[in-house]
Amino acid sequence: MENISSTIQAVPLNHYILLSAIIFTIGVIGVLVRRNAIIIFMSVELMLNAVNLLLAAFSSYSGDASGQVFVFFIMALAAAEVAVGLAIIVMVYRNTSSIDINILNRLKW
């Protein structure tokens, strides 16, 4: 019976890399283009998930579980980041009634 990793390996590795790269790029562009803090944050999460996908693919290809363990790390720490990040966004919203990062330019570059 075919197992999951052989199914994963049925698709060339480059496709995973390409897909991850595309997702990652979408995330990066999202961060750079969007002005809403939440959406920026979601774009960041998208970047992280692109990494997760890539790690899982590599892990499966090399028959090494550590890549998947790393995915766990990323998920756990991303959760912590989500908690803190949302708290910060809420805090900002409560003070400014906006989460548009354009109003956050009191401190100039």
Place this chain on the structure above:
Amino acid sequence: MSTLIVISILAIIVLYLGLFKAKQALLPVSVLGLVAALALAIMEWNSNAAPIFSGMMHFDNFAVAFSSICIITTILVFLLSKNYFEKISENVAEYYTLILFALSGIIVMVSYHNLSMLFVGLEIMSVSLYILAGIKRKDFASNEAALKYFLMGAFSTGFLLFGIALIYGASKSFDLAVIAQYVIDHPTGIDPIFYVGLVLMIVGLCFKVGAAPFHFWTPDVYEGAPTLITAFMSTVVKIAGFAAFLRLFSICFAPLQDFWMPTLLVITILTLFVGNITALYQTNFKRMLAFSSISHAGYMLFAIVALGAASTNAIFIYAAAYAVSSITAFAVLMLVKAKTGGENFEDFNGLAKSNPFLAFTLTVAMLSFAGIPLTAGFIGKFFVFNVALTQYHTWLVAIAVVNAIIGVFYYFKVIVAMYFKDNQTKQIATPAYFNFVLGVSLIITLVLGIYPGFITNLF
């Protein structure tokens, strides 16, 4: 490794002390705990430690040295924090805890032997700092600092992770030793994704250490965050960032120097100029320190660009010098701000008359920043230049020299304000803790500047 455990447990103890309303005990417990952790760290010196926790971490001399300097700096920050946090928020214990958690992340960052630990340490540190940057909940600047720091931090983490993933894809391991072996074993046929991963990691790490052109969050965050947190961020955090950076590159990527060196070279030069030239135009002392921290990041990057046997030593000395001087600068800034309510250079006017000791320590700190002999900063710069010249980066050093000259302008601004401008300000009351910290920093700066033999032979 007991250091890490002690600090983690200490953080929890402090948190619970806060729960049980033992506010008076917070500071002593934190400081004593850190001293214990420091002692434990130093005891592992030269113990030829092998990687532990299944190769996750490696508490070698490098780790011991950088842990120690981070712990010492944190102790100094803590000593300054008496009565500081009480003023800005009611949740005092949490701040001690968060700083300690950040420190435990930092210990991981300086002693990792596996990329996953690099990531974990970095995140423990960053997440704590996101909160710390925003601890003044009602203060808009603090809010903004927190949000910016958070978004930029998360963004850069993304790059770092993608880099790690690609490197993993090529080398099939997160273990530094295995990656290093991979690089050595494949002198020609290294997978292209490895290079891409390397570049992405450089981007991620440069974000974290605030190197141009990824520096733009730094000044805002440093200015917006409470001063003491800024002090912590610009010293301990930055040092840890560089330690992690250096550890990775010296263990894994040294043979690929031809590939990454030009990239890093450009970043270094850019960082130097951006940091220095923008610092020149600042009227706010805190913001000036932020930009100056960017430029110091540039100097420290030097030692990585010219990666060699002496790099570690150079960065260590530079970091130590930079840390104590920064602590002094921020301590004085806090006192001055408490008195005058401002952070601009004018607020320092006449400080030499009203408070000679403060002025003197700040002067020494600024001289150290500027790299004038007999201060630790000079020794740091000297070692960094030495490393860079070893690799025949003569032009790079010439550029650095030009930047050091620019640096003199803005570091002397505050000296000029303190000594040569008058202002009828009354004496600033300096609490004993401050005097202690300032005194210690002063002594360290001068001792390292006059007789650096203690730490020049560590590695």
Place this chain on the structure above:
Amino acid sequence: MSAPVDYLPIIMQLLVALGFVALTMGITHLIGPKRKTTDIKLTAFESGIEVVGNARQPFSIKYFVVAILFVLFDVEVIFMYPWAVNFREFGLNGLIEMFIFMGTLLLGFIYVLKKKALEWD
């Protein structure tokens, strides 16, 4: 060990459910009566009192705290699943390690309780 093919029926079930939902939603849209509506009929129902302002206002921070705590705890709980399934193989050492993990989690939990983050009054 399950194979990818085992997930196929789930997709089939998903399709069936999706079809049903789409179908019913479509049908109700098509055969439901269309009457002339007035603005008042389409306002939000607030027990006959005139609607004031937008409903999408900030709500109590408590809910937010709960949400954040959920995210954290849920992720930690997920970590325990692989351990629980295999914990016999890990033996005593695995048990102690997981107890340390749970102890940390519990310390955080007690902290949250003590901080009165979950008090609804």
Place this chain on the structure above:
Amino acid sequence: MELEFLIEKTALVLVLFVLTLTIAAYSTWAERKVAAWLQDRVGPNRAGPFGLLQPLADGGKMFFKEEIIPSGANKYLFIAGPSLALLVSFLGTAVIPFGQNIEIFGRVVPLQVTDINVGILYIFGVVSLGVYGIMIGGWASNNKYSLMGAIRGASQNISYEIAMGLSIIALLMVTNTLSFKEIAAQQHGWHWNVIYQPLGFLIFLICAFAETNRVPFDLPECETELIGGYQTEYSAFKMGAYMFAEYINMFVSSVVMAVLYFGGYNYPGMDAVNQALGPTWGPLIGVGVMFFKIIAFIFFFMWVRWTVPRFRYDQLMDLGWKVLIPLAIANIVITAIVIVGFDLFNKL
């Protein structure tokens, strides 16, 4: 992948789907009958014998009602909310074994849509999605009651999900697998998990009530306070979708509880019965037993509904966070110590 496999699975999916719908529909009828019985009334009795056609009448009515979308609502999300709620409620049953392998036309067919090795995680994932339906619907309505109901619902669901997850961990330590099929098989005879995990079952049961927003945890829609909560603005079949979803969830919860804790299709003396009736009819008895358990649970849900008063919101959250979670953790610790201690003892 053979054609037979596809046909077999399609048939299973369809049968299960129809079964789910029927049970859900008749749950509404049963609920009214039970309520009536408990309150000493007659209940629905006009449509068909014993009012048995009542669900059909109700269902039909929903299609013929005008659908109203409030002017302030977000149109797409307003529709998406109930659709999602209904959709995800259907998915839970996919990994449940309703019986042992059965032999039909000489072919061994497992009475389970699919057996995946992460069945419990799958159920969890699907159940967690349910909260989106409530949240989206409540938010899209642009009604204060709806929003409040939705937030309450979300908050309550996620709170109890933690306790639920923790209670299952203790169970997993006993079973050492995430596959429902194996869990069911392990409870052969009288080895029902409820015996090993009574506390875990209790926690799970309470959480199941909360997850399905049933009384006494029906705060999101409590009619006296929130006039229907997140469903205030809904009408026609969209309202029906929410209602259906709730009853399907109840069914799924009952199924999960039956399989995880009450042995699923197992009953004492099953082997002997199987021996006697052969590979086709034997397992069917097991299916019957399984449905008996399910219906018992559904009845229990209804019984509680008409017996217990609703919680206050703070009580609800306190129960979830301050009672169930510590209890569940304690349960894990005790289970772990007992099992490891037992293993060590055996080794000696």
Place this chain on the structure above:
Amino acid sequence: MNLLLLIFFPLVGALVTLLNGKFAKQSAFISSLVTLAFALLLLGDFVPDASSQFAVNYPWIPALGINFAIAIDGISMPLVLLTTGLFPLIILSSFGRNISQASFYALTLFMQFGLLLVFTATDAFLFYVGWEVALIPIYFICALWGGENRIKVNMKFFVYTIAGSLFMLLGIIYLHLQTADNSFSIASFYNLNLDAATQGWLFWCFFLAFAIKMPIFPFHTWQPDTYTEAPTTGTMLLSGIMLKMGIYGVIRWLIPVTPLGFLTWGHLALILSIIGIVYASIIAFTQKDVKRLIAYSSIGHVGLIAAGIFVWNVQGLQGAMIQMINHGINVVGMFLIADILIDRLKTREIATMGGIAKVAPKFAIAFLIIVLGTVALPLTNGFIGEFLLLHGVYQFNIWYAAIAGLTIIFGAVYMLRMYKAVMQGETNETTASFKDINGSEFLVLAVVCLLIIVIGVYPNALLHISEASVENLINQVNSKLAF
């Protein structure tokens, strides 16, 4: 007699002075006298041959082969004497002024420490450290107790000098990395055999630092402003001793370490020096401000010294050695004169002065002797120095010597013209009440005049000290150049 004692005593003195707030000036003066005594004791033990004496060598930063290495030879001895000798005079001259704060004297003595390090260091790192250590106190002295524009002017001064020295640091580190034994010792530096191109840019690294310090045209622009704005004590320190650091650096470090660079660029440096002489003299001629006039005249004199060095022969170098001392003495005297004038008259305009000789005869005599020394009248100290320098330049190129010599004569004209304008003629309301010099001023001026005459009459005492070392150094460099 230990050289360490000489070096570190000023540091001790500085500390004592700082802690000794009330009697700061006395303690500073005593400290400087004790240092002078140490120097004289060393002189007693000094053997005037080419060797390094009193050498002290301790490891300092072993990781980089840095040693705390100091020694004295014939080239450093005169400068040590100059430093230790001038400090008591400079400190004494400040007694009557209202800047007598403990920190002021402490900084002054701290600077002496730096200066002595520079003049005795045989380790490049130590040399650099001393170089900077001398800079910091003088910056503070000038900026704290200076005139109105002091902040801006001093910033310029500081940045100029630090810019030069940082490039020198670059050069030092580069050289260090080329040494075979991984050291900073001057001997190792002398033994390097780098190619001409490398030595070329290294020459500029060092030259920049030294040229700014001296200063040589066109790196001099900081100097007149700084001299004018600084307190007189600061000006004395700057002109009397500090600029000798640059000259000493050229002799000790620049030319011997980068002989091939010198071969390529030395001529340019020489021309710059001579341009400086002419330029400074012309500017000085038009000055109406006493202090500025002295400042520009100083640039002219230093230019000649530099020219004497860059021709690199025994006469030029010996002339430079003795003229450094003379210049130090004379310029301290000149600035004290200027200070007395400014202090009494509250003005720096030469035009407003006149007839002071009538009301202050002692002052007039001292002024005259110092002016004569400055214009190099025979039998004053300036004569022998300038003679040797011009002789040296003459050997190199007659036209250069002619230009330089004419300019120096020209210089005599403006100095004497100033003397005439200030001292002679009728008194006016500003000068009528001019008080003659008092105790400490008298003492200083007397010593200065005495030195001017003694050295003028018997210069051989000084020339003798440096002769052997100078010849040795020239031979050493020439042997490399030949090859």
